[in-house]
Amino acid sequence: MDPELVSRIQGSPKYQELVRKRTRFGWLLTAIILVAYFGYIGLIAFNKxxxxxxxxxxVTSLGIPVGVGLxxxxxxxxxxxxxxxxxxxxxxTREIVEEAGQ
Amino acid sequence: MKKVFQRTVGGVAMASLPAIVMAADINIDGEQQATNWTAIAMFGAFVGLTLWITAWAARRTKTVSDFYTAGGNVTGFQNGLAIAGDFMSAASFLGISAQIFTDGYDGLIYSIGFLVGWPIIMFLMAERLRNLGKFTFGDVASYRFSPTPIRSFAAFSTLAVVLFYLIAQMVGAGQLIRLLFGLPYEYAVMIVGVLMIMYVLFGGMTATTWVQITKAVMLLSGASFMAIMVLAQFNFSPEALFARAVEVKTGLAGAGGAAPAEAAAQGRSIMGPGNFLKDPISAISFGMALMFGTAGLPHILMRFFTVPDAREARKSVLWASTWIGYFYVLTFIIGFGAIVLVATNPAFLAPDGGLRGGGNMAAIHLAQAVGGDVFLGFISAVAFATILAVVAGLTLSGASAISHELYATVIKKGHADSKGELRVSRITTLALGVIAIGLGIGFEGQNVAFMVSLAFALAASGNFPVLLMVLLWKGCTTRGAVAGGFLGVLTALVLMILSPSIWVTVLGNETAIFPYTSPALFSMAVAFGTIWLVSVLDRSPRAAIDRSAFDEQQVRSETGIGASAASVH
Structure with a gap:
């Protein structure tokens, strides 16, 4: 890719907004699923x-709604x-691509 | 007659079970013959259908891109089904339902672990992979890294994962065919091997994708039918199903000589997590292998390059996780259904009290219990196609590791023509098929679920750390990624050999040097730690190139500008 194009896109506020928002959102959701899953695994490990x-x-145990719920x-x-x-x-993304003239 | 058994064989009647089994066994052999013909007809129809798909696909497979990624023309919905097809392997369907059949709740831990990797792929990787890659995950890693070392690593780790996964599937297929047709195990494995080679060789990714989609639809419908039939017997009350299953397990424990209180406790134990993961470290390590292994499986990663853009990649993950999640809920019902309908029916039991055809066959027997011989044939044919399709996908990614990573880049230095690369990948497919047949026969007695979890642990320790760091950490360098990736995979391999499952069970030593079920907690730490440390210390000229190219990589991975498009037919 053309280095000039790269720095132009990088300088675009929309690009920065996209990267910031998506990165934050992605890691937030990742943290949620990690807590949920390892919380469940933690119960299996420490409190069966x-x-x-x-x-x-x-007879239906608590583990069944918890597991299916997960x-x-x-x-x-x-x-x-x-x-x-x-x-x-x-x-x-569409706006960034249009702005970049691609 | 079946109905009579189901009703009369309760807790107390269990004591007389062995005698009934002996008497019934003679009958069954006669019956089994008839069953075989129905099953064979269903098999023939299904294999014929998939071969027809292959022939159709072969006419459309002309370029390397067609062969590896179906020309990049698969839609998100189709790809989601194909991914689900890849994932609902013999180990999932037969293995998890069998685990529930034996231990009850513990099977659900497997299901959840297999599923939770998908959000990770979605939130951190899928779109970036699609925007950066072309055919393989080596393409992604070598976007800013020196191609020769990183592709050598990609080829090594891909082959390691593929091989362990292949063995598990071949063993499962061999056992299934032996049960249904009464063929010797060796022939059964050879048939699977030959069919798999044919699918991949002639049809490539287009054929593999369509075989996966067809099979995913049939497996989902078949499993839905089974679950509905099981629940219908209990007026669609899961509570009633579970209560009956506990009753059956209590009866079995009592018949096995346990005191009433102990038998009741054993019966109850199927409703909660049991002895599957004994210590906390094993539980956490095993959980990590399943979750992060999914995000490093080469045949799954490869599927993200078959869709036209990041949007479709996203859709495929959502569809895939929806189908897989639904399927695992069905598997849970099927497993409990098998406890109620299979464990109480002497027709399905071997003289020693275990299941006929081996412990993995619970779902197959349940198919006969709820749907008779025709449905047994259907489910067997689908299970067989499942294995074939998964094996074909695995072989394809193994072949791409050799032809695309090693031949085209490392040996030919990027100057291989499309024709030469295609030839090498076809030769590799043939070789992998032969190796898989050999290993499948050699590992006949191995535990299928364990082999799969080993494949997951390897993927979690090599491909996953490398990919994540390449995509998200600017400071990562070629040396760091290659050193960390190799060390992670090797650590996982060594710890696996030293763990109880191999060191004690297979090699016959007294105590295991590494006491835990899964190495992932340790090998992933080694991989990430090494990547970080080596990268930080790396002062080579190459490291400067690696770091400075991150911005360009990031722009492309975030926006898709410059990403390879779908090929036009």
């Missing part, structure tokens, strides 16, 4: 009996990212 505890008087949460979090990326980030 909590997950084995039955809910109410039935699966749903993972997919939902991914969808949250896509929703923002497909609108806001894509719009910014």
């Amino acid at each position: 009996s909590l997950l084995a505890q039955p809910i109410g008087s039935g 699966i749903v949460f993972t997919v939902a979090l991914t969808a949250v990212y896509v929703a923002r990326a497909n609108t806001e980030f894509d719009r910014l």
